[in-house]
Amino acid sequence: IVNTLYLFGLVLLFQFDNVRRGGIYYTFQEGIILFLFLNYGLTYALILSQVGILVFQFMSHRKAIRWKRFAYLYPINALFDLVYISLPVFAYEALGGPIGSSFTYTKALIPFIGFLITVFLVSYFQCLLVNRFLFLKYDWQRLVKLQSLVYGISMLSALLGIWFYDESPLVAATVSALILFLFKRLLQERGDLLEANDNAKRFDDAKEHLLISRFERETIDSLLLDLPHLLPFSEGWISIQQQRKQVIYDIRTKQPIDVLPLFHSLTADDLHTPIIYGLRCDWGNDIQIGLPVDRHSMLAIPSITSGEVDVSIILFHQVADAYDATNADELSRLLRIFCRVLERSRETVQLYTESRTDALTELPNSRAFYEHGRQEFAADCYPLSVILFDIDHFKRVNDTYGHKVGDLVLRELGRRIQVIQLQHDDVFAARYGGEEFVL
Incomplete structure (x- = not known):
């Protein structure tokens, strides 16, 4: 019982300390499950794996969506776990792969190749099924690539752990778990660092473009x-x-x-x-x-x-x-x-x-006139007419009635010019300076 609880604790450790890539959670528990299969048989490995998935699926989501996620994901994940463990194991055993006390590295070489090939095939068909029936988009090429890495590291850790099996099964399992945990941490930190740097660069560039x-x-x-x-x-x-x-x-x-x-x-x-x-x-x-x-x-x-x-x-x-x-x-x-x-x-x-509007007449000023003129000449907008005019005897108005009345005259002329502009879209008007205007 103590051994089982300890091994189950290792399974849960890898379930909850997972790596997420492309919407898929990689738990890296495959190394522990493979170790359990090679030493204790398929049934024992399946039981611990299934109980681990049950606990993980129920506890890993926030309370607001926990039951929805559990009802939606647990059946399919439990089924995939059974397939991911059983089919590669059947291929391993069909090729004469040794387990238990009869395990030797030389006899396990070819069966492990069959084991990996089966994992790749299962990954491919999993993507097809998930895309077709659950409408979840998984890139099967990326999945197979990552599964190759996960199972490669898992097999390495399991094989190194078996080396210590004669001393104690728990020592062997601990060694296997430590090796797997180290590889997983290195992969996770490297992946997180690259992703964080890439995201930071993209967002920094976007912020700079805005600024x-x-x-x-x-x-x-x-x-x-x-x-x-x-x-x-x-x-x-x-x-x-x-x-x-x-x-x-x-x-x-x-x-x-x-x-x-x-x-x-x-x-x-x-x-x-x-x-x-x-x-x-x-x-x-x-x-x-x-x-x-x-x-x-x-x-x-x-x-x-x-x-x-x-x-x-x-x-x-x-x-x-x-x-x-x-x-x-x-x-x-x-x-x-x-x-x-x-x-x-x-x-x-x-x-x-x-800066380009005359405050009194609300017409463009001379700066706006020169800018508009440069654009018109550069665009070859011909024929082009320029009319420069002023108000006759405007000084007499200011001298006789005062500058406030003169401002009223300028404002009224500006209003009349704007009326003309509303009638003709191709007319540009500006106050050139003083009582001088330009069309």
Whole structure:
């Protein structure tokens, strides 16, 4: 009983300390299960593995979705575990693989090759079944590649552990577990480090692109251009609200679309934290928005606000558990920067407009006239007419009635010029200086 409890503790250790890659959890318990099979037989290995999966599936999810996840995942995971253990073992035994006290390394070489080939075949067919019946997207090439690494390390640890079996079964199991744990930790830390560095670089580049943006359109285009490279998604929408005007963009096409009902719930007052779901069974009824049945992962940032700018974003993906809290934090920080830059861009536009507008007549000033003129000549917009005119005897108006009345005259002339502009789209008008104007 003590031996069994100790070995079961090793199984649970690897179940809960897993590595997630591409929406799949790699527990690395295969080394311990293989060790159990080679020393105690298939039945004993299956029992400990199945009990371990039962405990892991029930305890590994947060309370809000625990029962949904358990009902959805436990049957299929228990079945796959049986297949992953049984079929390779049957191939191993069919090729004359030794177990127990009769185990020798030379006799096990060819049976282990058959064992690995069976693992690859099972991985391939698992992907086909999961894609077809559970609508979960798994890349079978990546799965087979990672399974090769996992089972290669697992077999190595099991074989090294057997070396110490004559001293004590528990010592042998401990050695096998330590070797496997070391390899797993190295792989996990390396993978996490590479992924973290890659994510940090992508998000830093996106932040830099936003910070150098000056105008509203440039800022929005910069974000829409970078988002597809930051996080994987199948569908994604972003809502940008300014001064009570809301525009929703499809991130894939970068085009505005009609308002999605889902965004109304995401911008509610009680939703200020990211929403993360990993499987379709986790979603609430208010998130059923007619997406294909193979959309599982969801990441929603309900409301990021700065001044009069409010941004919400929602992403869906085919891969299960594609998003985590780190993704949500990085995206939230990026959206906060976006809001501040967008707010700043409105101020920049206002300052730009004011610097090129005559405050008295509200017409463009001479600086705007020269800029517009350069554009017209550069674009070869001919025929082109330029009319420079002034107000006759304007000095007499100022001298007789005062400068306030003179300002009223200038303002009225500016209003009449704007009326002409409304009637003719191709007329540009500016106050050139004093009482001089240009068309």
